Amino acid sequence: MSAALQERAAEVAEWFARRRTGPLTPEDQVAFQAWLDADPGNREAFEAASDLWSDYDGLRTDPRLMRLREEARGAVSRHRTRRMVGAIAACAVLVLGGVAAWRGAGYLSGLIAPQPTRYATRVGQTMSVGLPDGSLAILDTNSELRAWAPGKTRRLELVRGRAFFKVAKDPTRPFVVRVGDHSVTALGTQFDVDLRPRSFRVVLSEGRVRVKSDHPAGGAASSVDMNAGYQLVARDGDWNLSRTDTRGAEGWVSGRLVFDDAPLSAIAAELGRYSTVPITVAPGVADRRMSAVLPAKDPEAFVASVEAQGLARRGPGAGYALIAP
Structure with missing residues (x-):
């Protein structure tokens, strides 16, 4: 496992352990959220570790985990939180390490950095x-x-x-x-x-x-x-x-776009998402409105419809340009 993955594994184990000991302080909650937001991989690894812990509840009866849990419960008050965190972190390492050995050497790397x-x-x-x-x-x-x-x-x-x-x-x-x-x-x-x-x-x-x-x-x-x-x-x-x-909003799934009294500029922008050829609308006609059902991948149908309704005409030059009629 690389150094980066080892570092993330340690961070996952520590945050997992600290949350298991009880509610986080407001400061710790802010720090935990910042850690999650710092890298999508942090959130993915923490959620995967939580899922894994839940999936293997039976490991709670492992003598090593029971001994560590009892040690955490018997910790003196001055060191209680630190030792509990350490004990539970050790439990997490044992669980993750045990499962990794069972499923193969590459499992833990996949857990700490799950690949979608x-x-x-x-x-x-x-x-x-x-x-x-x-x-x-x-x-x-x-x-x-x-x-x-x-x-x-x-x-x-x-x-x-x-x-x-x-x-x-x-x-x-x-x-x-x-x-x-x-x-x-x-x-x-x-x-x-x-x-x-x-x-x-x-x-x-x-x-x-x-x-x-x-x-x-x-x-x-x-x-x-x-x-x-x-x-x-x-x-x-x-x-x-x-x-x-919803039928109109999801029309794109079947290859058609539904517009209800939409500005020509908005229609051109939506159709432009499907085209590598630019579709432009002159400012003088950009706010003119139209209702239509148009093929998502056929800008020519849009231009023809606009011209048929007298809203604009096709301008010169490359691409699809609409100008005042």
Whole structure:
């Protein structure tokens, strides 16, 4: 194991032990959160270690662990916290080390730095992914999704772009999608997550999900439970929960984009996500509005529709440009 992995293993063991001894002080809680946020690998390793500890409850009867636990309980008050932390950390090392020996020499490295499976699409490409638990993920254009092997939870991360999830029902293992500083948790449902540079949106078409924020700002809620037929838009710390037409919001899954009285500039920006050829709208016609159902990967259909309605005309030059008629 590399020095970096050894250092992370020690940090995981210490934080795990300190949390097992009782509630953290406010200062320690701040430090623990800072450690989690400092590197996504820290959070992944800590969650994996917690899952592993829970999975191997039977190891609590191991004589080595029992002896260390009794030693922690009998510690004198002056050194009680330090010795308890050390004892439990030693327990964690024994458990992780024992399991590593049982499953093979490479297991511990995989635990401390669990490697997700990465799925990514190029501009203009979409992808359907069958996940190990039976769930389905559909990636939109220029998107990236990471998925870890299922444990106590089914963990994924939307790194960029948009994805639609059809979640296999399993009440014992929540389905958790990390999206920046937020998480979306479901047991069995269908929902869409759209991550943009300054915002993200969740559209729920079936079931229930819970959206949580690690760092709520500006008085925003830290957790919202959503019902089917609603969308949540989070932008600059503000959350807006409203009803929506899920068929229109998720039209991209079938290759079509639905626009209802949308500005030409917004339509061009959305279509531009699927095209390597620039789509521009002159300022004089940018605010003109249109309702349409357009193929996601056919800017020519957009231009033709705009011209047919007399909203703008195609301008000269390369790419797709709309100017005043």
